Amino acid sequence: MASPKPDAKAPYTRKDFPYFSTIQTRWNDNDLCGHINNAVYYTYFDTVVNGFLIEKGLLQLGQAQTIGLVVETLCQYFAPLAYPDSIDAGLRTRKIGTSSVTYEIALFKKGCDTAAAQGHFVHVYVDEKTRKPNPLSNQMRSLLHQLETPQ
Amino acid sequence: MASPKPDAKAPYTRKDFPYFSTIQTRWNDNDLCGHINNAVYYTYFDTVVNGFLIEKGLLQLGQAQTIGLVVETLCQYFAPLAYPDSIDAGLRTRKIGTSSVTYEIALFKKGCDTAAAQGHFVHVYVDEKTRKPNPLSNQMRSLLHQLETPQ
Amino acid sequence: MASPKPDAKAPYTRKDFPYFSTIQTRWNDNDLCGHINNAVYYTYFDTVVNGFLIEKGLLQLGQAQTIGLVVETLCQYFAPLAYPDSIDAGLRTRKIGTSSVTYEIALFKKGCDTAAAQGHFVHVYVDEKTRKPNPLSNQMRSLLHQLETPQ
């Protein structure tokens, strides 16, 4: 596995993201240390990505023939977040392949321009039954390109 | 953030790990897709690392003056895991710094020699009050070196 | 333990509640059956009650000398809720004792007047260190009475 060093970028800012949604924190997101537990950030990432797909009509839960399998996730934590913070989540895409997409997500505390955490989420879209990769539809590919950012 | 490509190593096998513990899955670890949700893997990682530290007398919950802040986590998912699987978690260390450690964790299904998932977890040890880095104690450093593996 | 029968009331409606807040569901709130997992409802209850206390200045996380220990929780499930539903949570109080309160919470799907689920949450307020019951402050008692409903 790669060292954390090469990944250790400066935090993103809000202008780096074309799409935002709001995450409501919950009391038990906080752990013993008084901050949101590291695993909980990934439930935010999941919700941001799937919320975007649902909003755009690209994901119908329970009726999907193509589902997004998660093959890699990463998160870097720069500054603490804690309930009852309200969080703005920025979303963008990178590396749109034949049947896979890398989503990048950054979490911003209200009033802060610098990400408190950021990471990625790699989806491979597969047939729900055979679990073999399905090429992205033209509609989905077009939409994902609208969120694309140069590397 | 780095591309997933350079990280895309082959799955580890059991012989790559000097320490194991067992993870019991729970009914609601499974999500809509019938497999353990990607975020839940990180609760396993947390439990493996902290369980090791508690077992070795290096972490007393509620009394700690030094706490491990998580600064980066990553997971790669190779094969599905699902409740009611029982999981063997392998643990090892890498990059033991002055006040930080990279833990590597791999999850093995019972009877499988190849990891279903693997990832890392970077802890920076800080003073509980000031949140400034604290150098690792000699006792802890010595123990972490016993789990070290060459890169 | 009492039979579920005596508790088996008809679902509440919105007019039964003096205070509401909104709950944002998350992708992994849904379980294998495609609905929000029964345990997750209690994380909503927790968030509604603590959110109310924080909003009213009665709970400062991390600085509290008096904390609310949960001694009993109950939930009845009438109709399914699922991500990505947005949920309105109604809150009211009953049985305001010397150092304890019973909160009643009902969850309404947007556009529905009848509760999809309802339950209670009994808090005993204790000293954070000694864990002995602390009488409710006059300020808190007065606020809780504003949410009170006749039985």
Add this chain to the structure above:
Amino acid sequence: MASPKPDAKAPYTRKDFPYFSTIQTRWNDNDLCGHINNAVYYTYFDTVVNGFLIEKGLLQLGQAQTIGLVVETLCQYFAPLAYPDSIDAGLRTRKIGTSSVTYEIALFKKGCDTAAAQGHFVHVYVDEKTRKPNPLSNQMRSLLHQLETPQ
């Protein structure tokens, strides 16, 4: 909803239960207060009940034509539990109806004979597609009666 008073029984002891399984706690089961969060107890209940059904061959995840809908859950908390405690969960049945069952679960800390928490879980078994109640099979009814305890 009923007052907590009529429910306020003395904690059960181990001899009250014919079946036990072990629950492994996780680091992030603990919340801000240093104890297992009230909602997490229900994930234990879920796992105990479904684990029993799977062990006895009565539940095949992903292939079930009959599923257990949860219609009511309750938990009373007598004494704190916290990670890294190992927990013994006792299970018994009551009120075995045509298509419904009330399970009672109690959680015991290792070495303690008195329950730290106890509660119930009411399942109605329904057809997976129509969601209409399905009568319990003879096999299941027979098994549930083995766990029955007089009220």
